[in-house]
Amino acid sequence: MLPEYAELHCLSNFTFLRGASHPEELVERAHALGYHALAITDECSVAGAVRAHVAAKQYGLKLIVGSELRFEDGLRLALLAADREGYGNLCTLITRGRMRAAKGSYRLERRDLGQNLDGCLALLVPGDSPDPGQARFVAARFPGRAWIAAELTCGPDDHARLAVLRRLGDTSGLPLAAAGDVHMHVRARRPLQDALTAIRLGIPVREAGHALHPNAERHLRLRLRLAGIYPAGLLAETVRIAERCRFSLEGLRYEYPDELIPAGHTSASHLRNLAGRGLAWRFPHGAPEHVRSLVEHELALISELGYEHFFLTVHDIVEFARSQGILCQGRGSAANSAVCYCLGITEVDPSRMSMLFERFISRERNEPPDIDVDFEHQRREEVIQYVYRKYGRDRAALAATVITYRPRSAVRDVGKALGLEPSQVDRLAKSLSWWDGRQVLPERLREAGVDPGSAVIRRLVRIVNDLIGFPRHLSQHVGGFVISCGPLARLVPVENAAMEARSVIQWDKDDLEALGLLKVDVLGLGMLSAIRRALALVNHHRGTALTMQQILDRGDDPAVYGMIRRADTMGVFQIESRAQMSMLPRLAPANFYDLVIEVAIVRPGPIQGGMVHPYLERRRNPQLIEYPNEAIRGVLERTLGVPIFQEQVMQLAVVAAGFTPGEADQLRRSMAAWRRKGGLEHFYNRIIVGMLGRGYPREFAERIYRQILGFGDYGFPESHSASFALLVYVSAWIKHYEPAAFLAAMLNSQPLGFYAPSQLVQDARRHGVDVRPADVRASEWECTLERRDDAPSLVTRHSSLVTPGETRVTSHESRLSAPAVRLGLLMIKGLSQAGAERIIAARASAPFADVEDLARRAALERRDLRCLAAAGALAALAGHRRTAHWLAIGAEAPPHLLNAAPIHEALPELSAPTEGEDLVADYASLGLTLARHPLALLRDRLRRMRLATAAELRELPHGDPARAAGIVTCRQRPSTAKGVVFVTLEDETGYVNVVVWRHLVERQRRELLGARLLGVEGEIQRDGEVVHLVARRLTDHTRLLGRLAAKSRDFH
């Protein structure tokens, strides 16, 4: 008869670089071995507890939550939570130790055990030579609920060890219980565990010596073996201890803050109140009946599920942002509800779009509502600080993000631990082409200068395979806040984040979701900053009060959609990438819902699932649209029978394969992980069998399954797409009607979007926007708008050289009233903002006489003056750049006030720089030039080399041979494109979109990756408006550029 056993001292890999098994693996193994219970006791952490809890629930294993703690004086305890009280006390103790130390570490002293620890059971883990003082202390501190952990792991003399521990028990009165000091679920993890030790110590394994464990006994051992090692009483004691632990994470209840509810109100009545007020604000002439009833319906559902506090919390944060003039916008399933529209959380208007959405939360799906709120990225911090201020650091914290080992980091760390040469490790880690996730490609390894057959490499591969996916450390979630009614630390431990004044909890968003706890996402979105700035610029310039809502209220504007259909969308939110731009003319959006689709369709999910072409075909030819039955029509009608959104895929699983909504949600979550772990097979059976059972043909069922797989984690939800589409429309509207304000706002919000300032400026100038240089006499810190008739007296250095290229200006009128953009001083590389502000202040009293005067009155350091000179911003005071530099390094800053009398010295005669030199300097300092495009300077040469311009290429018919050259502005290798690289070339007339097939990529790697000025010989491929140049041969012409510093933006 095998003895009963509960393992009470077990580390998972959430004890970073010690534990060598996932919590799920430990639970599964403990269950398979028939353990009575398993305690996960990660070191000063419960970060792995939720995963273990979810797995334990699945296997029906009893899970105990605990933690191993090492105190400064050497005392080592494993504390177990016996009840909710004990769990709260344990979390509080962990928090105390964590908050006292830097991120990733903790510090506990014995006196910390003075806090309330009722409900905690203690196991003393004695050291090599047990200390009776420790045992007596623990016996006194935890009367009747402390034990000595007898951990016999086949050391030098277990027999003697047990005798010593027994004596320790006798003198202190503590009973003994068996424990395993478990670090891994099976003994086969020994190499990985040793490697983790070496990584932790930062030395190779072979030097780790006695820091390693002497054997692999620290795994979950067979009960048969335990019976041979431990006296029966010690094993039985573990079960008695486990019986005393009645706490389960299931028992956690989330309590929301209640200060948001005014006296005399309940949460429900307060929310109803606010919604009613919002309805009147949104619909000053009375809300339509269906909106009213929708709000009623939603309020009832919110009440039923008890989510009022969640909506009130989000509303409070949004109200704060609004009061500070911070633009924000909610998205997510609940965000697009009518209630959220009334609360001002979203602009998605239910009276216009209600029919299109499967909105909100559903009653049967036990899924918490999802609201992410995007704020202007540069002002999100204000919102975060508001949350901390309002609720206190002890009640609000960010969710964690578990940073896990990826192939690259795993190769790096394991390579070092195995003692490989640093350069070899580097090379292996950098070119992971030899690794496709599971398999090693020997020929690629050989290319990296490594013998694939060598024993070291085989060990490396094996350990790396196990290590990938291991948690490495906790980082902060981008903005997911957990806010509670009481101290948060009684719910989950809180620790310091890497950032000053931030704290994170030990659970990530999946953990929170698994426990049904809610978080509020406070995210940053650059485009909101740009929109807010653009509106402010327009309103300031025109004296208007335009808002985002007003733009939306004007309804769909055909001129704006016209611009979108031409793919004239550089800088527009979401639809500016090259892939989006080539989709726009084909999808030809004509209304708001088309934009919702456009945002979601150019994503890996729909592309890999093969949805794009069927959808486009059905758009062109509605005859192709067909539905197997009415249920499917209900799900897919709005997207012409082709699933495009994540919600639709889930609904298909419900409607076609008979999943419950809860199971469909499970499916979504498993898909996020399947690429790493595999294991979707049982879903395959359920889907196929389910669909066959409902009379669908197998072929159709297989197709749906493939589509579901293709979506994986990459599907985009309609609820997010809709909110994004609003910003698409608003930013497109501004670009169309206020291109100058759009440009200035984009430049002021950098880094943002896909394109560099240089490209944005060229695009704007092609649209007739007058862009004026940065100038100490006229520029503010940010880019600003100037009247067209302003400032022509200023020396506009390059205006005579400008070749505007093609111009597309909407109307003559707008051209007349159109403002010009003055580049701000923020564009100047290296210039300090403080210096720039002193310039602006000094300028207000009187114009600058010369550089000396500027330097003195604005108290400028030489560094700032040099930056101004480099940018050409001193042109009006100093003439050409070389003189400007001479004067800049000669100007004395205020520390030398004693000789305040200006120094009079002769100006040496310096020859003016050439146009090319000025161009290089422009790029180096501003990242752009207002003078001629560099290729305009080279055009004669390029002509002689028979290279055409981008404009000429646009006119060529499909299939024509063509040759062109341009500056490489973007190289892209989408994961969906099978090794094809897309290159964008820029010349003085526009862009050439180059397609480089895989075989050419391999053959001309050097030209492709190395060239800044690339020549391409190939063939025109034309699909309506969309023109590509398919490369046959690449030539590197970089030397023509001389020192021109145009950097490509590489995206991968």
Added chain:
Amino acid sequence: MLWLAVHFPSLALDVFARGTRAPGPLAIASSTGHNATVFACNRLAHGRGVRPGMPLAAACALASDLKVLARDAAQEHAAAVRVAAWAIRFTPTVSIAPPDGILLEVAGSLRLFGGLARLRALIERGLAEFGYGTVLACAPTPLAAQLFARAGLAVRIQHRDALRHALEKLPLEVLGQPPGITAALRDIGVGTIGECLRLPRDGVARRLGQSLIDRLDRALGDLPDPRPGFAPPAQFAATLPLPAPVHEAQALLFAARRLLAELCGFLAATGNGVQRLGLALAHEDRAGTHLALNFVAASRDPEHLASVVRERLARTDLPCPVTAITLASELLVPVAAHNLSFLPDAGSHLESAARLVERLRARLGDAAVAGLATVPDYRPEYAWQVCEPGRNSGEALPRQPDSRPLWLLASPRPLREDADVPCYQGPLTLLAGPERIESGWWDGNDVARDYFIARNPDEALLWIYRERSTGGGWYLHGFFG
């Protein structure tokens, strides 16, 4: 005064590459770190598109078989010092000109060596034999000579009147000013020394500092430019790192010859011969091989030394490839002095332990006398090592568990089993255990054993184990005292 500047344009590469006849594509990294850039590369690497200044990652992407080594400034300096010691044969006035050159004042040597052209040829040939690329330039001021050499111009300017004109054409960068100053000059359109000289002196001094003006004046000879004299070190020691590990004695000899040539130059310059030479071979991941070469008579004949080294290398079994070789003069003798007797007179003094070890080793060979140390490894056979006698006294050694026998067998001996009971001169009784040892997977010698302390009928205490992996079975591994 006539100064000859010897500039090493590829020193960072040469200190590695000169040890092999045909290195593959090779690049020297500016630093170790993730953001390292290419500092220098050889011709093969250049042919693949590798360029100085390029990020290392990019270079590796271009040439997958590129060998990358981190720059070793200490090696470079040591090389300059050795060359300087060698160059003393040409003139007493030698000076190191950091970072990558030396200076010789040769006005007084021209006649002795048959004119400047012959002198230059001698120096160039000598340094080529050591494996260094060089540019030699002559000028009336040491700084000007340096600047020309650095610019790659092997000029011969013997008179000050011609100096200014020639200097004016040099690019600004050869001045080796801090990057800030060079950039400032570039920004105001100054590309050559001449253009710099044409700027107002006061204005330049105020803006860019007096030191720039002074430097120009020194180059022109308008300011004195005293240089520190070079004194050769007392002993010779040189290391030659090999870009790729070498296994064949023949290839090693090639590298050794480079060092021997330098050694002989050093000996000639300092009037010494060598009586005892140390040749150390470094290996990838084990202790180095040290060869001591004794000469009956002090020698400085390169051919003789090379033949001794060749023979010794031929007799030496290399345990694994060699990554670097070091040559050091361990005993120098003025060449005219008497030879020392090989063994000192016996019995003259009471000998200290160290002396005893030394004598024993001299008689019995180095390998016959050794010390012992413990090593932190769980595997008993790896838990100790041989070390230099006396070296570990005083150091704290890793502790071993108490249950280890004093006498460990050289290799475990299989034990006979009788009805599953292990026997050694009779059936064994297990007294303690098992102590389980599973360790060592990382070097291919993984063990998995359960150790026991056992007693045989003769009351002998034995350390035995049961093999847990393939085959199983009992083994005797040691005896307790």
